[in-house]
Amino acid sequence: MGEHRIRLDVSDDGVATVTLDRGEKHNALDPAMFDAILATTESLxxxxxxxxxxxHGAGKSFCSGLDISALGDSGGAPALLTREDGHLANHAQRVATDWARVPAPVIAAITGNCFGGGLQIALGADIRYVTPDARLSIMEVKWGLVPDMGISQTLPRLVAADVAKELTFTGRIISGTEAHSLGLATRVLDDPLAAALDLAHEIAGKSPHAIRAAKRLYDETWSGADSATALMLESELQVGLMGSANQLEAVFAGMERRDARFADPE
Structure with missing residues (x-):
């Protein structure tokens, strides 16, 4: 992964903890961090x-956004806008949007600053837990830019257009509490990392095939899909699950009142 920027740990029950590990810089995004995140999502x-x-982020913040000085010194900004063959999104966009390519649910635990590109990474997660005093901002206007790390694909699923525009036009910083009231955050908690880990372990105890299918169902149909396509995908996913080994294990475990023993996807 090049320079050290990410810590990745996978527990015995399949919970992966991804730590943005540049705490002394509030996990600001430099070229090495971009590369490390992409390598991590590919691995996951x-x-x-x-x-x-x-x-989550090490230290005081989730991610404070782009490290402008590092990108300027390295000449990395133009490279972030390049698209590799086979990818719809460019290098910078993939840091936020490639979390959707991870079949398992992704839960972001947000503390401290979550600005600009950092917020767009958080928006790429399936679920966001925040502290009441977390600081979030679509901050790109401060630098004379537009948000361009996949926000057009994530923000419309969460807030109305007028809310998105007000936050984007002003770049104002909002608290975790306000973020929740606007729909940007799922829950407000004093310890979002502990709560996120608890939720992840709970999810890990469910059938991985059913969880992956549910994530795919919502990701592909939540906005933009016509009714016929959405309803057909529901049926196709259900048919694929019914009678499968893990689906039967869920039934038998429930009937026998025991913990299920699910097999990993092949």
Whole structure:
């Protein structure tokens, strides 16, 4: 992964903890951090053991956004806008949008600053837990820019257009409490990391095939899909689950009042 920027740990029950590990810089995004995140999402997407992911930042902040000085010194900004063959999103966008390519649910635990690109990474997660005093901002206007790390694909699923515009036009900083009231955060908690880990372990105890299918169902149909396509995908996913080994294990475990023993996806 190049320079050290990420810590990745996978527990015995398949919970992957991803730590943005540049705490002394509030986990600001430099070229090495971009590369490390992409390598991590690729690894998680391919690891069949992973049943849930918790994403958080070391130190005081989740991620304070772009490290402008590091990008300027390295000439890395233009490279972030390049698209590799086979990818719809560019290098910078993939840091936020590739979390959707991870079949397992991704839970972001947000503390401290979550600005600009950092917020867009958090928006790429399936669930966001925040502290009441966390500080979130679509901050790009401060630098004379537009948010361009996949926010057009994530923000419309969470808030109305007028809310998105007000936050984007002003770049104002909002608290975790306000973020929750606006729909940007799922829950407000004093210890979002502990709560995220608890949720991840709970999810890890469910059938991984059912969880992956549910994530795919919502990701592909929540906005933009026509009714016929959405309803057909529901049926196709259900048919694929019914009678499968893990689906039968869920039934038998429930009837026998015991913990289920689910097999990892092949």
């Amino acid at each position: 997407a391919a690891d069949r053991r992973v049943r849930a992911v918790v994403l």
